Amino acid sequence: MSHLYIQNAAAIGPLGQNLDEIWERVLEGRTAYGRVELSGSREFFAAETFPGYASDPKTYAPLFYEAITRLVADLKIETPVDAIFFATAVGNLADAENDIYSGHELGLEKLDFAAVEDLFRKTPAWGEKTRFICVPTGCCAGLQALGLAQKTMPYLGLCRAIVMSLDFGLSPLALEAFRKINATAVFDDQVKASPSRPFCKERDGFLFSDGGGAVLVSVERSVEPMPRITGYGCVSSAYHMTDIAIDGSSIRESIEQALLMSGLKPSQIGHVNLHASGTVQNDQAEYQALTDLIGSELPPITAFKGNHGHALGGSNMLEIALTWKMMREEIVPPTPNKLLVDAFDSVQPRDLSGPLTNRTTLKTASGFSGIHASVIMEL
Numbered sequence: 001m002s003h004l005y006i007q008n009a010a011a012i013g014p015l016g017q018n019l020d021e022i023w024e025r026v027l028e029g030r031t032a033y034g035r036v037e038l039s040g041s042r043e044f045f046a047a048e049t050f051p052g053y054a055s056d057p058k059t060y061a062p063l064f065y066e067a068i069t070r071l072v073a074d075l076k077i078e079t080p081v082d083a084i085f086f087a088t089a090v091g092n093l094a095d096a097e098n099d100i101y102s103g104h105e106l107g108l109e110k111l112d113f114a115a116v117e118d119l120f121r122k123t124p125a126w127g128e129k130t131r132f133i134c135v136p137t138g139c140c141a142g143l144q145a146l147g148l149a150q151k152t153m154p155y156l157g158l159c160r161a162i163v164m165s166l167d168f169g170l171s172p173l174a175l176e177a178f179r180k181i182n183a184t185a186v187f188d189d190q191v192k193a194s195p196s197r198p199f200c201k202e203r204d205g206f207l208f209s210d211g212g213g214a215v216l217v218s219v220e221r222s223v224e225p226m227p228r229i230t231g232y233g234c235v236s237s238a239y240h241m242t243d244i245a246i247d248g249s250s251i252r253e254s255i256e257q258a259l260l261m262s263g264l265k266p267s268q269i270g271h272v273n274l275h276a277s278g279t280v281q282n283d284q285a286e287y288q289a290l291t292d293l294i295g296s297e298l299p300p301i302t303a304f305k306g307n308h309g310h311a312l313g314g315s316n317m318l319e320i321a322l323t324w325k326m327m328r329e330e331i332v333p334p335t336p337n338k339l340l341v342d343a344f345d346s347v348q349p350r351d352l353s354g355p356l357t358n359r360t361t362l363k364t365a366s367g368f369s370g371i372h373a374s375v376i377m378e379l
Contacts (some may be wrong), residue, residue, distance in 0.1 A: 004150040004217045004229040006377075009321035010074035012067050013211030014047035014308045018074055021086040022146060022318075023325045026307050027245040027353055031194035033309065036170055036189045043187035044175050045195050047209035047309035054170035054210075061097075061098040063210075064091075064168040065119055071164055071214040072123045080127025081216070082158040084120050085149045086134050087141030087165035088113055089313035089367075094171040103235055125162055131257060139275075139367035140234070141165050142213075142316020143375055147232035153219050166212030167314035175208065183279075184208050193338040199274035199283055199347045200340045206278045209309030213317030215324065224282070227327045227359075231264065231376030233257025238370050244281050248289030254374040255293060258362070262376040266293040267348045268356020269376075271332065273323045276303030276368045277310055287344050290362075299358070302326070308334040316365050322377075323361055327379045330356045 003213045009019055014032035016022040029343030036046040036054045046054060049067070052354070067185050091113035099106045109115040114134040135145040149163050178184040183205050185195050197206035217229075233254040237245070259266060274286050290298055304319045311318060326332065334350045335341055339347035361377045 002150070002154045002219050004153070005222055006215045006217040006227045006229070006324050007222065008075050008214065009324040010071045011213035011225050011318045011321040012070055013049055013311060013318050014209050019321050019325060023322060024071060026304065026322060027331070031196070031307055031336045033194045033196065036174065038172050045185040045187050045207055046168065046170050047207055049211045057094060057098040057101055060168065060170065061095040064094060064166065067166055067168065068116060068119055068164070069123065071166070071212065072120070072162070074123050075162065075214060075216045076217065077125045079197035080130055081125050081129040081160045081162055083133060083153065083161040084087065084125065085145040085161060085163045085173040086116060086132065087313050087316065088136050088348065089138045089141055089167050090169040090174060091136060092116070092340035093174060094168055097171045097173055129319055131158070137367065139312050139315065140365045140371045141313035141372045143363065143365040143373035144234060146320065146375060147234060147373065148231060149217060150229050158339045159220060160216065160218045163213055163217055163317065164212065164214035165313045165317040167312040168210040170208060170210050170310050178208060181271060190340065193337065194306070196278045196306050197339060198306050199343045201343050203278050203280060203283070206305065207309035209311045210314065211308065211311045211318055212314030215285060215317065215320060216301045218322065225379055227324050227377050227379045230378050231262030232259035232374070233261065234371070234373040236369070236371045244285050244366060244370060246281055248285040248286065248287070248292065250370060251289035251366065251372045252284055252292055254366065254372040255289060256363060258374040258376045264360065268360055269294065269299055269315060269362045271300050271302070271361045272298070272304045273304065273319055273355060273361060273363045276305050276363050278305060281336055283343060286364060287347065291346065296346055300332050301347055302333060306339050320363060323363055323377060325357045326356060327361060327377065330359065332356045365379045
């Protein structure tokens with residue numbers, strides 16, 4: 001299996017408008033969270049890329065498309081790519097909702113996630129032979145798009161591609177839907193720290209956010225060393241519509257598949273960037289998968305949703321972009337401010353940044369209905 005070299009990365013989210021800005025704030029241990037107010041006196045905790053916009057569907061709806069344009073521009077692409085792998089969980093849901101609230105007729109293109117191809121056609125990334133692939137598989141979508149790119153590009157004769165995942169899902173429908181399954185948190189002005197608390201004893205759900213990321217990848221080896229994807233694994237266990245098995249068996253299997261493809265052993269993993277949504281189920285499942293594979297002495301762990309919340313499918317590539325940055329800078333960021341990280345003895349907090357001495361990194365992601373994906377990144 002060929003490697004997929006990450007030539008550049010971009011991100012946008014609640015901590016900043018570009019990857020460098022987000023990275024600096026992660027190094028400071030910063031967190032992002034606030035309040036979204038909906039009609040009917042409904043208030044939710046949320047982390048917004050553009051604070052204040054989500055409370056008004058009319059102003060929020062265009063942000064999905066604006067973010068795509070920004071991410072492509074930040075990749076600094078001068079010549080068209082061979083393919084674009086675009087991943088999302090809810091797509092342009094906010095735009096479709098806004099049409100309904102405004103009394104406009106809802107066109108089917110608003111419900112077709114692949115319709116964003118037309119926007120990419122207006123960017124420098126698009127050429128006559130560029131192929132567009134949409135992966136709308138939920139909170140695992142970004143990693144699945146990355147794995148799909150690694151597996152298919154060599155066989156299709158594709159050299160360069162963009163892999164992007166993005167969600168601006170802070171819409172009334174999404175906020176209420178996640179409230180029905182006790183995922184979104186009702187705003188409480190007595191809470192003085194981020195409600196996104198992965199691997200903390202006092203955790204009860206995730207902080208809904210928006211944003212995403214993109215990487216420019218190539219199957220050709222570069223002259224200078226750069227982070228590359230060497231392994232990928234994905235398991236769809238169909239365990240439950242929203243719950244996951246806390247024994248971590250499916251997560252472990254996805255990691256084992258990625259390790260097998262990369263040719264590495266669990267003991268060779270030097271860092272782990274987890275899905276870490278902040279739910280008790282997810283923490284227990286990922287912890288169990290890691291200890292079953294690696295043992296009780298775990299390598300350093302990062303959980304970026306503690307910084308910027310959970311942007312659904314957009315989180316995958318935002319976190320891949322931050323991991324790419326971490327590997328290039330050889331720095332492990334500190335634990336986000338006011339996160340105790342006290343749920344498991346093997347997962348310890350960091351007060352300060354530290355050196356990343358072993359850059360072989362495992363990245364995991366999980367989604368509804370028991371979908372779990374993992375990638376191995378090496379430099």
